[in-house]
Each structure stands twice: as C-alpha cells, then as structure tokens.
C-alpha cells in the first residue's frame with residue numbers, strides 16, 4: 001500500500017482535477033487535443049541509442065517532496081534550450097504545483113523553446129489529466145503503475161495513444177513489471193526511487209530490466225548523478241535515462257548532460 005504521503009499527493013490530485021474541470025471541461029480540452037498534428041516522436045527517439053550512446057531525458061524540476069527546493073526560480077524556457085544544447089534527447093516537465101512547484105505552462109514554454117519531445121511528468125489518475133496533457137502540447141505522458149490498477153492503467157494508456165501521444169509507463173517492483181509486461185507498452189520507466197519512502201537505490205533498474213517483455217525499452221529513472229551511474233546501466237542494457245536533480249544542480253547543465261550522453265565512450269570522465 002502506498003504510504004500516507006503518496007496518498008496525500010493523490011488526494012491533492014483529486015482536488016486539482018476537480019478545480020481544473022470546473023474551469024475548463026474535458027470536452028473543451030478534447031476539442032483542443034483533437035486539433036493537434038504537431039507531435040514530436042518521444043518513443044521512437046528513445047527506441048535506440050543516439051550517437052553518444054546514452055539518451056538523456058532531462059527534467060525541469062524546481063522542488064520535490066523528498067528534497068524540498070532544488071531550484072525554485074528555474075525558468076522553463078531557457079532551461080529547456082540549455083538542455084537541448086547539451087544533447088538531451090527529450091525534456092521532462094513536472095507539472096505538479098503543490099509538491100514540485102511546476103505547472104502546465106512550464107511544459108508549453110519548455111516545448112516552444114526547444115525542438116525536443118516533451119513528457120508531462122505528473123501523478124495521472126484520470127482521463128481529464130490525459131486530455132489536459134494533449135491540449136497543453138505534451139508529446140508523451142508518464143503513467144505510474146503503482147498508483148493505478150491494471151484496468152485503469154490500460155484505459156489511460158489507450159486514451160493517451162488515441163490522442164496521438166506516447167506513454168512512459170513507470171514501474172518500481174517485480175509485480176508492477178509483470179502487469180506492464182502483459183501490455184503493448186513500448187517504453188517502460190524503472191524508477192529507482194520508492195515513491196512511498198523516497199529511498200533511491202540504483203540497483204532497482206539494473207535488476208528489474210530482465211523482467212521486461214522483449215518489445216519493451218527501459219528508461220532508468222531517479223538518482224542518476226554521474227557518468228559512472230550511466231555506465232553501470234549501459235552494461236545492463238539500459239541506454240535511456242531520466243535525470244532531474246543532478247542536472248538542475250549542475251553549474252553547467254548542458255556540459256553535465258553532454259558528459260552523461262557520452263559516458264559510455266572510451267577514455268571519458270569519471
């Protein structure tokens with residue numbers, strides 16, 4: 001069972017959704033979402049390693065419940081441009097306001113400032129948020145297996161695909177892996193962080209990757225902080241990485257991303 005804190009987040013989400021849907025109906029959002037034809041390929045880009053060897057999904061993350069403020073004044077548009085300059089394959093934007101100090105406008109601004117595909121990083125529990133993501137310009141959404149039962153996960157995944165977006169489906173345990181291995185989901189995020197305890201263990205991704213189905217491509221997420229961390233995952237067959245805090249805190253985010261992208265190349269840094 002999710003801890004109290006994860007429950008607190010989910011309760012807050014229910015409130016957010018109820019408030020937002022009074023302002024703009026799902027039908028209105030659906031109309032906007034249906035007009036899109038500008039999707040940038042997220043899953044395709046991450047299906048094979050880029051020229052550097054590692055694909056980095058660089059995250060816009062001002063704060064988190066486990067770390068508090070990371071960079072509260074971070075400006076989404078120039079940050080996304082910097083991430084692109086460093087060779088990021090895609091951008092992840094946390095759109096939760098209460099716990100992560102993000103918003104959907106960050107996603108729209110980040111996307112407009114770089115040519116990269118953009119992932120909506122959110123605790124998605126309802127159709128409304130999926131349609132809202134598409135209307136706001138997301139190319140992909142995160143679906144967290146831990147907070148959805150198998151039916152709901154499947155429904156939201158289908159809706160996401162129907163609207164033209166890709167999904168990153170996140171797992172953390174062997175039981176989550178089993179549910180997702182039975183779906184036609186292509187991109188599977190393996191979160192090294194336990195969302196209840198916030199404990200991060202880099203062994204989680206390298207161990208769980210063996211449980212994915214042959215058609216699935218892994219993305220290691222959380223706690224990745226060095227070229228050495230990337231190399232450890234590359235040896236386990238993982239070439240996609242979702243990285244937040246260590247990029248946001250780096251003095252030179254573009255240079256830091258570049259180091260991660262090229263971590264697998266001979267004669268490279270620590």
Ligand SMILES: O=P(O)(O)OC[C@@H](O)[C@@H](O)c1c[nH]c2ccccc12
Pocket residue numbers: 059061121122123144170191221222223224242243244245246
């Ligand atoms: O900042 P880190 O440790 O590099 O982690 C990034 C990302 O994996 C993390 O933000 C994350 C992974 N899954 C989530 C689910 C919800 C909120 C946040 C997340």
